[in-house]
Amino acid sequence: MSAWYTYEDRLRDHYLAYQLLKRKLRPTFVKAHIKTISQHELKAMYYAIHFHGPSNGQLPLAKTIPASRESFLYLTLFLSIYQITSKVDTQSQLDVPAILFAWDYFHRTFEHHIAEERPYGKVRPANFNEAWVIAQGMREGQVVLKYCPRCRHNFSVFYESKFRPVCQFCELADANVNSFRPNTS
Incomplete structure (x- = not known):
């Protein structure tokens, strides 16, 4: 995470990540739009929301x-x-x-x-x-x-x-x- 992101940027990204993850969007897709949160943290957020990890396997086409x-x-x-x-x-x-x-x-x-x-x-x-x-x-x-x-x-x-x-x-x-x-x- 870069130091140049403002607090508002990080707060906005956390809220957007929450909105996407609560609908069970895979963290891989979320990471493509959110730069202030690491992939590991996104997976931890997903687990905290759903009490299980994101589904594995091939991404749909x-x-x-x-x-x-x-x-x-x-x-x-x-x-x-x-x-x-x-x-x-x-x-x-x-x-x-x-x-x-x-x-x-x-x-x-x-x-x-x-x-x-x-x-x-x-x-x-x-x-x-x-x-x-x-x-x-x-x-x-x-x-x-x-x-x-x-x-x-x-x-x-x-x-x-x-x-x-x-x-x-x-x-x-x-x-x-x-x-x-x-x-x-």
């Missing part, structure tokens, strides 16, 4: 988060909330307060539908780490929100995922129409 076409509906909702509440250009930088607000609103809305631990359901992002990765993916150009002129909704595109970059609302509607079509022959 944006392209692996969409699990089904239905999950795109929830992902689009989260991204729309994030983009609307952000005070900066989400394609160029992360807006941490907007991510916090978008996740809290999304989590309150689907509180009883989100499976925060494996196996995850169709409601994605399933946890704050996924929400963070999606926002990072938006900044890095891996995830975008587009407008569909056919159904007049925003839809999310996850480049390099197993799903085609098309409007999932229209895909679901077409799949439902075609699956219930009676056999006329």
Whole structure:
């Protein structure tokens, strides 16, 4: 830690670290935004809040988060909330307060539908780490929100995922129409 950080900087960073860690964001992600707190101290804060250490393993990738076409509906909702509440250009930088607000609103809305631990359901992002990765993916150009002129909704595109970059609302509607079509022959 450098000596040139003011007391206000350290206090602001501790509060932000607390806000991120209480939502179970991995300390690796927190450390990327907070310079006045060491990685070791962040892990200790995480343990003090949750009474266990942060989860181990590979960090999630944006392209692996969409699990089904239905999950795109929830992902689009989260991204729309994030983009609307952000005070900066989400394609160029992360807006941490907007991510916090978008996740809290999304989590309150689907509180009883989100499976925060494996196996995850169709409601994605399933946890704050996924929400963070999606926002990072938006900044890095891996995830975008587009407008569909056919159904007049925003839809999310996850480049390099197993799903085609098309409007999932229209895909679901077409799949439902075609699956219930009676056999006329």
